[in-house]
Amino acid sequence: MSKEKKEKDDEKPDLDKVIETSRRDFIRKVTIAGAVTVTGAAAVYSGHRFEKGKHREGMVRVLTEDNRLVEIPIEQMKDFKPDLKMLQSRGREGISGKKWVMVIDLSRCRNARKCVEACQHAHHLRPYEYHINTLVMQESVNTPAYFMPKQCQHCDNPPCVSVCPVDATFKRQDGIVLIDNERCIGCRFCIAACPYSARIFHWQEPSMAEADKDLEYDVELNVPHKKGTVTKCLFSADRLREGILPYCVTACPNGVYYFGDENEDAVTNGTTKETVRLSELLEKNGAYRLMPELGTKPRIYYLPAKNRLFDFEMGESREYKEETI
Amino acid sequence: MEETRFNNPEAQRKIDSIAADVLRNVRINKGFILWMGFLLTLLVLCLLAYTIQLKKGLGVTGLRDYTSWGMYIANFVFFVATSLVGMLISSVLGLIGYQWVKPISRIAEIIAIAFAAVAGLVIISDMGRPDRLPYVFLYGRVQSPILWDVTVVTTYFVLSLLLWFFPLIPDLAISKSRMQGRPAFLVKAYEILSFRWEHHEAQYKIMEQAVRILLILIIPTAFAIHTVTSWLFAVTPRTGWDSTIFGPYFISGAFVSGTAAVIIAMYFFRVNYRLEKYLTEDHFEKIGRVLVLVSIVYLYFNLNEFLVPGYKLKTGDAIHLRELFSGHYAPLFWCIQILGLILPIILMLFRRMRRPLPMLIISLIVLCASWLKRLIIVIPPQAHPNLPIQDVPPEWIVYKPTIIESAVTLASILLVLIIITVLSKLFPVIPIWEMAEGDKNKPLNIENQ
Numbered sequence: 001m002s003k004e005k006k007e008k009d010d011e012k013p014d015l016d017k018v019i020e021t022s023r024r025d026f027i028r029k030v031t032i033a034g035a036v037t038v039t040g041a042a043a044v045y046s047g048h049r050f051e052k053g054k055h056r057e058g059m060v061r062v063l064t065e066d067n068r069l070v071e072i073p074i075e076q077m078k079d080f081k082p083d084l085k086m087l088q089s090r091g092r093e094g095i096s097g098k099k100w101v102m103v104i105d106l107s108r109c110r111n112a113r114k115c116v117e118a119c120q121h122a123h124h125l126r127p128y129e130y131h132i133n134t135l136v137m138q139e140s141v142n143t144p145a146y147f148m149p150k151q152c153q154h155c156d157n158p159p160c161v162s163v164c165p166v167d168a169t170f171k172r173q174d175g176i177v178l179i180d181n182e183r184c185i186g187c188r189f190c191i192a193a194c195p196y197s198a199r200i201f202h203w204q205e206p207s208m209a210e211a212d213k214d215l216e217y218d219v220e221l222n223v224p225h226k227k228g229t230v231t232k233c234l235f236s237a238d239r240l241r242e243g244i245l246p247y248c249v250t251a252c253p254n255g256v257y258y259f260g261d262e263n264e265d266a267v268t269n270g271t272t273k274e275t276v277r278l279s280e281l282l283e284k285n286g287a288y289r290l291m292p293e294l295g296t297k298p299r300i301y302y303l304p305a306k307n308r309l310f311d312f313e314m315g316e317s318r319e320y321k322e323e324t325i
Numbered sequence: 326m327e328e329t330r331f332n333n334p335e336a337q338r339k340i341d342s343i344a345a346d347v348l349r350n351v352r353i354n355k356g357f358i359l360w361m362g363f364l365l366t367l368l369v370l371c372l373l374a375y376t377i378q379l380k381k382g383l384g385v386t387g388l389r390d391y392t393s394w395g396m397y398i399a400n401f402v403f404f405v406a407t408s409l410v411g412m413l414i415s416s417v418l419g420l421i422g423y424q425w426v427k428p429i430s431r432i433a434e435i436i437a438i439a440f441a442a443v444a445g446l447v448i449i450s451d452m453g454r455p456d457r458l459p460y461v462f463l464y465g466r467v468q469s470p471i472l473w474d475v476t477v478v479t480t481y482f483v484l485s486l487l488l489w490f491f492p493l494i495p496d497l498a499i500s501k502s503r504m505q506g507r508p509a510f511l512v513k514a515y516e517i518l519s520f521r522w523e524h525h526e527a528q529y530k531i532m533e534q535a536v537r538i539l540l541i542l543i544i545p546t547a548f549a550i551h552t553v554t555s556w557l558f559a560v561t562p563r564t565g566w567d568s569t570i571f572g573p574y575f576i577s578g579a580f581v582s583g584t585a586a587v588i589i590a591m592y593f594f595r596v597n598y599r600l601e602k603y604l605t606e607d608h609f610e611k612i613g614r615v616l617v618l619v620s621i622v623y624l625y626f627n628l629n630e631f632l633v634p635g636y637k638l639k640t641g642d643a644i645h646l647r648e649l650f651s652g653h654y655a656p657l658f659w660c661i662q663i664l665g666l667i668l669p670i671i672l673m674l675f676r677r678m679r680r681p682l683p684m685l686i687i688s689l690i691v692l693c694a695s696w697l698k699r700l701i702i703v704i705p706p707q708a709h710p711n712l713p714i715q716d717v718p719p720e721w722i723v724y725k726p727t728i729i730e731s732a733v734t735l736a737s738i739l740l741v742l743i744i745i746t747v748l749s750k751l752f753p754v755i756p757i758w759e760m761a762e763g764d765k766n767k768p769l770n771i772e773n774q
Contacts, residue, residue, distance in 0.1 A: 128717050135715050150712060159562060165471035166457075166464040185460055186383070186453015188393045189471060193561040197710045201393060201453065203384035227382045228453030291711060294562050318716050 084216055088180070091219035091237070094172030099262035099299075100154070100235055101175070102249075103281055106305035108256045109134065109147040111315055118251030119151075122236070124208040124223050129200055131233040132248050136314070145312055146305035149248070149256065151233035152177060152198040153290060153298030160190035160199065169230070175262075175299050176235045180219050184229035191230060195294055199232040245270050254309070262299075328526040331761060339761045343603075344503055347753045350598040351500070352507050357750050364743050371736035374729045375450065383453055385729045391714050392707040392724035397451035398557075399699035400734050403582065404444035404741070405478065405554045406575065406695065410583025411437025411485050412547035416540045418615070425611055427759045428603045432590050434489035435754070436583065439744035441482040441550075445475075447737045470556045477549040484543045489748070490518075491536050495529070495758040498522035511751060551575045558702070564641030565706025574626040580619035581666075582695030585688040588612055590745070592685040594754055603755045606680055613679030616691070620670045627662065644709045653723070654705050657697060665694020 059071045082090075111134050119125070119132050132151035138144070154177050161171050168183035169190055179190075191199045205227050206212075212224030220237035236246030244250070249257040249270030260267030260278060268275045281287070285303040331340055378385050388395045414433035418426045426433075449455050465472045497519035504512045522528060555575035558566035568574070588609070595604040631649075634642040649658045669687045672678045678687065704724055714722055726734075 130716070133716055135713055137713070163469050163471070163560065165466060165469040166460045167466050168464075183457075183460065183464065184454065185457040187451070187471060188453065189469070189557070191390065191393045192558075192563065192707070195562045195711050197391065197712050197714070200390045202382065203389065204382045226454075230453075296562075 081216070087216060087218045088182070091178065092170060092172065094174035094176060095240060096173060097263065098174040100240065101260060101262040101267065101278065102300045103258035103267055103278070103287065103303060104149055104300060105256050105258070105303040106146055106148060107303065107308045108254045109149060110254055110310040111147040112253055114251040114253055115149055115248035115257070118247040122247045123221065124206065124212060124225060126207045131231070144305070150196065153196050153296065153300050154235060156297035156299065157295055159193040159195065159296060163189045163193045165189065176237050178219055178234055178237065179222060179230055179232060181222060181226045181229040181231065182217060186228040186230070188230065195291055195296065199230050201230050202227050329524045330526055330529055331524055331758070336761060340499060340757060343757050343760050344499055346600065346602060347755045347757055348500055348503055351751060351753060361743070361746060364739050364746070368736055368739045368743070371732045371739065374732035375736065377729055378733060385727060387725045387727050387730060389721040390717070391710060391721060392704055394703055394707065395724055396700065396726045396730055396734050397447060399703040400737060401444055401447040401451070402554055402703065403696050403699045404440045404447055404737070405550055406579035407582045407586050408437045408440035408444065408481070409547050409551055409576070409579040410587050411488065412543050413580050413583060414587065415488060416544050420540055425608060428755050429587060429591055429608060429612065431489065431492070431754060431756050432594065433587050434485055435745055435748045436586050436590060437485040438482065438489055438748065439741045441478060441485055442744060443737050443740045444478060446740065450733050450737070470553055470560055473553045474557065477546060477553055481543070481546045481550045484539055484546055488536065488539050488543060491532055491539070492756055492759065493752060494519055494522050494532065495524065496753045496756060498524065499757050500753060548576060551579050563706050565645040568630060570626060570629055574630055577619065577623040577626050578695065578698065581616070581623045582692055584612065584616045584619055585691040585695065588616065588684050588688040589692065592681055594749065595681060598754065600755060603760065609681045609684045610676065610679045613673050613684050617670055617673045620666060624666055624670065627666070641711070645706060648705050648709065649701070654701060658701055661694045661698045661701060665691055665698065
């Protein structure tokens with residue numbers, strides 16, 4: 001219709017033409033605006049219709065874990081919180097396809113103890129309760145002293161697991177040795193059997209027992225702790241499940257820790273976030289494991305304190321007073 | 326009419342005489358009530374200490390992350406060890422055919438029962454979560470030596486109980502008509518437990534056969550209980566426990582403490598129960614020889630256990646042995662080895678020392694040393710782990726037992742004494758029918774002694 005009008009207008013005089021031009025322009029604008037409005041309204045309407053269809057009588061469609069699209073009433077929707085049974089079964093099974101491995105570069109450790117603090121904070125431990133501790137080591141008088149972070153070695157042939165009478169401590173498919181403190185009877189046979197002194201016992205009520213009492217027990221975090229049971233390093237299994245590096249690894253300011261998957265032959269430095277080939281790292285740096293003669297086959301490799309980045313400084317000695325029991 | 330044993334007048338007269346001597350002590354008198362009252366009062370006090378431990382956790386003991394097994398486990402090892410004597414006296418010496426062990430075999434069984442029964446309780450006192458004891462049966466894993474220990478200690482206890490009870494049946498039958506003036510419940514108990522025993526030859530035959538089977542079965546069981554107990558330590562890679570001779574080392578040590586316990590009990594019954602006729606000087610002289618023999622065997626295993634690693638002085642062994650020979654534990658170690666083992670051997674080689682009173686004193690020292698020796702076996706190897714102990718409160722480094730811990734340990738000893746008292750005071754402590762039978766080769770003339 002507007003086209004016909006335009007053809008007629010062409011025959012009119014100049015002034016008229018000017019006026020006509022502005023009018024034509026106005027009409028075009030109005031037309032475009034109208035079209036946009038109609039389209040928009042149609043879109044909104046169809047969107048509204050679609051949304052109405054989706055929320056049919058207060059229902060919502062969700063995708064389940066096994067990839068099924070199901071519809072449930074909105075009021076029945078709840079935030080997902082894994083229950084004890086699920087935490088236990090996935091905690092005992094481990095993460096399939098993985099073989100976690102840690103490399104500790106002793107040449108970079110200057111006893112900052114950030115790993116210790118991060119671990120104790122995450123696992124609700126007292127300052128003298130260690131899942132990991134940095135030890136001052138010296139093999140003999142003529143060899144230099146160095147700092148050595150030491151935690152559970154997550155042995156592939158773990159003496160602690162062999163002796164446990166109730167299957168409270170176990171080896172998972174991803175290489176992690178865990179303790180189920182819902183099962184532990186507190187016989188401390190595992191503590192006696194561990195050559196690395198990696199395990200500690202809750203001799204008294206755990207420090208955050210009161211605050212943690214409503215938490216669901218997660219075997220991959222071992223929180224809340226229980227009096228009369230054993231605990232130790234868990235390779236931060238809870239973090240690995242989320243795809244994050246362990247607490248100690250990310251807390252280190254000096255790049256001491258590498259952590260990764262042996263199956264992928266790759267480990268990532270927790271400080272620099274640099275990912276390197278595991279086999280190459282071990283080979284080039286003369287890696288070793290603690291007490292190989294015991295046949296425990298640890299999953300932690302140490303790189304010797306060679307070409308150190310820092311001079312060895314003892315720092316102040318730490319004294320811990322036991323809280324009254 | 327079936328043939329019965331002890332049917333002639335002479336045998337009857339003999340039984341009358343022995344039964345009179347033995348049953349004189351079977352009664353609830355003032356001494357018994359006072360003694361039991363004393364034991365039970367003390368036991369209640371000690372159990373109060375245990376309730377504190379239950380409430381506050383094992384932190385009330387001196388145990389900490391490094392020395393995490395202490396007095397409780399040492400006491401457990403001692404109890405299992407001492408209970409082994411039942412097998413040594415009844416089975417080994419009995420089956421060889423030594424007639425002189427007859428009057429002391431029941432004493433040995435009572436000691437075996439008491440120590441084996443309480444050993445199981447002692448281990449519960451060491452548990453961080455005693456409420457989860459059923460888990461051992463619900464979730465038990467056969468590869469753990471604890472499961473083996475639970476199985477064999479229970480078996481040994483049951484076998485010992487049967488070995489005490491089967492030969493007691495004829496005695497109960499003999500005694501039930503001679504129980505005038507005893508409480509009614511005891512008479513009733515004798516009536517029921519004697520199973521209408523009528524001294525038929527066939528009954529004796531069955532009983533003797535059963536006892537013989539038990540005597541044979543109990544030998545491997547007894548070896549198993551203490552070998553497995555030694556493996557609780559020997560299966561770990563810890564210096565001081567990581568030893569291949571721990572099994573025989575423990576077994577030989579067990580015979581020493583058990584024999585000493587039997588000698589102490591013999592002396593007590595001889596004097597307090599006035600059983601000089603049955604527990605004669607000759608018995609002390611003979612069991613003295615047994616104690617010398619087992620002590621020498623134990624000394625031999627000690628030599629192996631300390632001399633061989635001492636010769637090589639591997640790093641861990643060197644630290645461990647230095648602690649024992651000249652370090653923190655040296656005074657205790659040398660006291661135990663010299664006063665509790667070497668000196669008793671030398672003394673008991675002399676006949677004069679194998680008389681009742683010297684034997685009592687020697688046995689008391691040997692028994693105390695045996696208890697302390699278990700501390701030396703259990704504790705020092707934990708004090709020096711492979712990696713240094715750092716950044717922990719100073720009181721975590723050296724183990725010091727607390728009063729609560731000692732009280733709970735005392736409770737277990739009191740329980741043993743209670744069981745021994747009940748079994749020896751309410752039932753004949755000398756087998757009446759076996760004594761009446763006498764020595765098949767050389768009749769024992771009781772009246773002339």
